[in-house]
Amino acid sequence: MLFSDGTSLPSILPGPMEGVTAGAWLKILTRHRWADAWWTPFLRISTGVPRRSRLSAWLEPYLATGLPVIAQIMGEDTARLAETARRLHELGAAAVDLNCACPSPVVVRNHAGGERLRHPEWIAMTLQAMKCAVGTAPVGVKLRMGYESSAEFASGIAPAVCSAHPDFVTVHFRTVLERYDRVPGGLARLSAAREMLQGIPLIGSGDLFTPQDAIAMREKCGVDGVAPARGMLANPRLLVDIRQVMRGETPPPFTSQEKAALLGEFVAHAPRHFQLQMAANLYGKNSPEFNAFLKK
Numbered sequence: 001m002l003f004s005d006g007t008s009l010p011s012i013l014p015g016p017m018e019g020v021t022a023g024a025w026l027k028i029l030t031r032h033r034w035a036d037a038w039w040t041p042f043l044r045i046s047t048g049v050p051r052r053s054r055l056s057a058w059l060e061p062y063l064a065t066g067l068p069v070i071a072q073i074m075g076e077d078t079a080r081l082a083e084t085a086r087r088l089h090e091l092g093a094a095a096v097d098l099n100c101a102c103p104s105p106v107v108v109r110n111h112a113g114g115e116r117l118r119h120p121e122w123i124a125m126t127l128q129a130m131k132c133a134v135g136t137a138p139v140g141v142k143l144r145m146g147y148e149s150s151a152e153f154a155s156g157i158a159p160a161v162c163s164a165h166p167d168f169v170t171v172h173f174r175t176v177l178e179r180y181d182r183v184p185g186g187l188a189r190l191s192a193a194r195e196m197l198q199g200i201p202l203i204g205s206g207d208l209f210t211p212q213d214a215i216a217m218r219e220k221c222g223v224d225g226v227a228p229a230r231g232m233l234a235n236p237r238l239l240v241d242i243r244q245v246m247r248g249e250t251p252p253p254f255t256s257q258e259k260a261a262l263l264g265e266f267v268a269h270a271p272r273h274f275q276l277q278m279a280a281n282l283y284g285k286n287s288p289e290f291n292a293f294l295k296k
């Protein structure tokens, strides 16, 4: 995706995942060249604007990969979010993204993340303030289709977002109350969002587990980019596989030797709880491989 300031971001992006997109995950996937950019999980801005040193320490593992970094922030205070965006951009973030999608009850109770969807005019005002703060650098927003109902997108969210002219918008097709439930017609919702966000680069999110899911989303919804998240846990090579299938190639199978070698890298670099999570993701919790790993 190319933005008006000449910044370009890949159109197949690793969706941010709090608790995953950090440390060993960044290092290992970057070393394998399984991602072309990184997107941080949200940084919560509450009582004040974090000092530059704190922001720098937070951003450092992402910047250290040498890949373009989208820094994501969330909060309720427009001025603090705008100033944080300015600092993050000065520290090297290629783009800054406002999270208005997180469904976590703690986050929502504190009027951040997905709760912001109840205040579309706040989203527009905050995006405008962030744009002013970062100059020409790209500013994006992560949305769900609504807080309670996907009808909120047409009635308030889309017009407000369009009025702020963000450089990119990411839409996860569920509502906040749907959290991660199965929802029928996710792609139809995303197609409708595409219609309503005319002229704005749109990244689609939701249930992208295979290359075929990504191709279907691009073809049916006309999105400019895709950002798989949970699918990368079972197949950390998913973004490369998507690119290959889009080129008409067949990705090689992920062999058990490759999985074992990858797990070995996480054993060397990640804490035990994350090693177990990766073993469960790669093999499945009921597999003999996972049970053998548990006993190690």
Ligand SMILES: Cc1cc2nc3c(=O)[nH]c(=O)nc-3n(C[C@H](O)[C@H](O)[C@H](O)COP(=O)(O)O)c2cc1C
Binding pocket: 015, 016, 017, 018, 019, 020, 040, 041, 042, 072, 099, 101, 142, 172, 205, 206, 207, 208, 209, 227, 228, 229, 230, 231
């Ligand atoms: C463990 C976890 C943490 C997440 N953290 C974030 C986050 O920090 N910021 C964000 O915008 N989305 C976050 N998401 C949402 C994903 O980026 C994505 O929008 C959502 O999972 C739907 O895509 P998927 O079905 O391909 O997983 C998170 C999702 C998961 C499962």
